[in-house]
Amino acid sequence: MESNETSNHAADCDVTVQLSDCGRQDAHAVFASLDRVFAACDPVDPGAGTSGGAEPTVWMATFDSGSARQSGSGEASGEPPALSTRVTALLTGDAHAVDEVEKALAGIFEVHSTESVSGEHEREARLQLGPR
Template sequence: MESNGTTNHPADCDVTVQLSDCGRQDATVVFETLDRVFAGCDMPAPGPEQAHDHEPTVWMATFDSSARREEEPAPPQLGAEVTALLTGDHQAVAEVEKALGGLFEVRSATSVSGEHEREARLLLAPR
């Protein structure tokens, strides 16, 4: 197993989560909720919100699927549906997808599997 060099865990446990079709508040809700389930490997701190700035099109963070925490977060409150794209090792993506399914209503899910990587697209909604 290969290590990502910045932490002491296997790189194949990392799952990149990209959120789109949402604003800063809903992206923060999803990422903070995932961070309470898994250790956030690379979770950028949101900058100050400014009315005149454009929001990013895609929000991105990476989570270590092998570092599952014992804490079960309360059901998060989303303001609108959020599209999530998960990318990583087959098992790692399955772990994050399962966690998201327990926290949010998943209205649709599609996935594409390659030889070493899996990509899953989920439409998350509040429960």
């Protein structure tokens, strides 16, 4: 079955991940780790491009939580990625989808939940990610 990324983008990309309080290297570590577990809907390499000038204050990517690439706990293979500092992650999307991404992050990083807000169909989870 062929995939049409343009028409499927909105329906398939059910979790938005926003990272703050971190630099380019830490954002790359988190997004690359998630990309090994779920299909990313956008390019997830914040390492690409120029490094001159001001860094963004928020890094953002979307993921398809229904496209798990690995079975089990969601742990990425190999060494856990190194983070230079604690990273604040804001996950937004369908409640079940956010839960799946949060579980995957917990299998890769040390995760502390700082806030969770549930709506009728959506959930927003604010997490602190740290190295294992």
